[in-house]
Amino acid sequence: MGLMENHWKFRVVRKWQPFKRAERCYLLVDINGDAIEAVATERNAQHMIDLLEINQCYSIRKYICTNKRYMMHTVEHEASIMLAKYTQAVPIDKDNIPTYHFNFLPYDLLHTRTNTKDLLTDYIGCLVAIKPSDDADEENRRDFLTLKNDSNKSVRVTLWPEIRKTFDQSVVENTDAPVVVAITSTKVGNLILDGDMQLSSTPATAVFVNPPIPELLDLKKRYRQLNYPAPAITSVTTYPTMTVAEAMDLFNNQTTRQQVECVATIKDIIAGENKAWYYKSCNLCKNKAFKIEATTSTKGKEITASKDFYRCATHEVVNRYILRYCASVILKDATGNTTATFFDEPMAALLGESCEEMMKKEGYPTAKKCPTTFRKLIGVQKKFRIQQHHEENRQLHTCVICRVSDPTTATTTIEIPATGLLPQTPDKQSKKRGYPDTTGTDTPPMKETKN
Numbered sequence: 001m002g003l004m005e006n007h008w009k010f011r012v013v014r015k016w017q018p019f020k021r022a023e024r025c026y027l028l029v030d031i032n033g034d035a036i037e038a039v040a041t042e043r044n045a046q047h048m049i050d051l052l053e054i055n056q057c058y059s060i061r062k063y064i065c066t067n068k069r070y071m072m073h074t075v076e077h078e079a080s081i082m083l084a085k086y087t088q089a090v091p092i093d094k095d096n097i098p099t100y101h102f103n104f105l106p107y108d109l110l111h112t113r114t115n116t117k118d119l120l121t122d123y124i125g126c127l128v129a130i131k132p133s134d135d136a137d138e139e140n141r142r143d144f145l146t147l148k149n150d151s152n153k154s155v156r157v158t159l160w161p162e163i164r165k166t167f168d169q170s171v172v173e174n175t176d177a178p179v180v181v182a183i184t185s186t187k188v189g190n191l192i193l194d195g196d197m198q199l200s201s202t203p204a205t206a207v208f209v210n211p212p213i214p215e216l217l218d219l220k221k222r223y224r225q226l227n228y229p230a231p232a233i234t235s236v237t238t239y240p241t242m243t244v245a246e247a248m249d250l251f252n253n254q255t256t257r258q259q260v261e262c263v264a265t266i267k268d269i270i271a272g273e274n275k276a277w278y279y280k281s282c283n284l285c286k287n288k289a290f291k292i293e294a295t296t297s298t299k300g301k302e303i304t305a306s307k308d309f310y311r312c313a314t315h316e317v318v319n320r321y322i323l324r325y326c327a328s329v330i331l332k333d334a335t336g337n338t339t340a341t342f343f344d345e346p347m348a349a350l351l352g353e354s355c356e357e358m359m360k361k362e363g364y365p366t367a368k369k370c371p372t373t374f375r376k377l378i379g380v381q382k383k384f385r386i387q388q389h390h391e392e393n394r395q396l397h398t399c400v401i402c403r404v405s406d407p408t409t410a411t412t413t414i415e416i417p418a419t420g421l422l423p424q425t426p427d428k429q430s431k432k433r434g435y436p437d438t439t440g441t442d443t444p445p446m447k448e449t450k451n
């Protein structure tokens, strides 16, 4: 420990940037194949960040030897290296320093690393499937890789977007089966889905197709004997692009669950008077919440008037509601216009604040008054992914907005699952049909929610 004055020679085998931190981490391997982590902060060691390249070898001196990072370290080394302002390093030719470092954990030991924030896990297996998540756009989607080991046990690896983007699928497509994949520095999940163990990527994760390890040929042979197939690659879901007139033509003339994308402008907001723009939803789901009358008895439990209780179509008693958006807007392009219902997630994504946050800011405006915040939506041009209003009493020229993104490039948006999209149709006592009844006096929610 302490300042190391002597020269030390190593190869950079990996580098990464921890989430939201102005530093770079490196995995360094020496001539013996031993690996150690090194950290350079932008403040103190920008010269090292500029210098160190992956796969290159260096001779270094005047670096600090310190304890390993306290969590999520990639190798089992008690120490780590801190690169300092005065650290000196020069590139060298050293062909005999290993070009990789892995510490694969066998399938049967994966369970020992669940829920730990300690050592990250390297894993190797035969890639049999790549499936994109269908709940996000191209920018934000995850990929799920299925790896089988040599006793036919499957592991599902979630590649989060920043790592997924570094993984070139075309390499897999151009590789003969069986495709061996090594994946480094993952977290082991505690959920077992369909019998598969779960791993997920971290900022330190790297994915190697047919990694350059001595066991590669043996593994391939074993996987071949097991008849593991070439990876099944599911392509990303795409949505047809239509004009507003074409989309309305589709929705008005046939019953469909198809989602289509239209580039359109928000021409107006329909809020106030007879159109509510928010609703009280159940605390536990997105269904409309109904106040339970003080005298109501539920399952023998007397509900007293001292506190308001609510119920939804799914949950019998909840002790609070959450305010959610359900505003109607007019979408317009050169071909026509339509009324579209903006439910909670896409509206919150577009406004950058939840319904409860916005209402608190505006002092809890009533449902009859259009909030000032909505005014900034008028004239906004976006790519709207829309779907037919799947209520039985749906009217012509209406639809539901499922997602909003930038017309030219993908942006961060939030997807609504296809099911549970709409609040339940209000029951018969409710005066309004199709829209939750949110008129009348409203008490502020009992406490802040983060949703």
Ligand SMILES: [Zn+2]
Pocket (backbone or CB within 6 Å): 282, 283, 284, 285, 286, 287, 312, 313, 314, 315
């Ligand atoms: Zn509910």
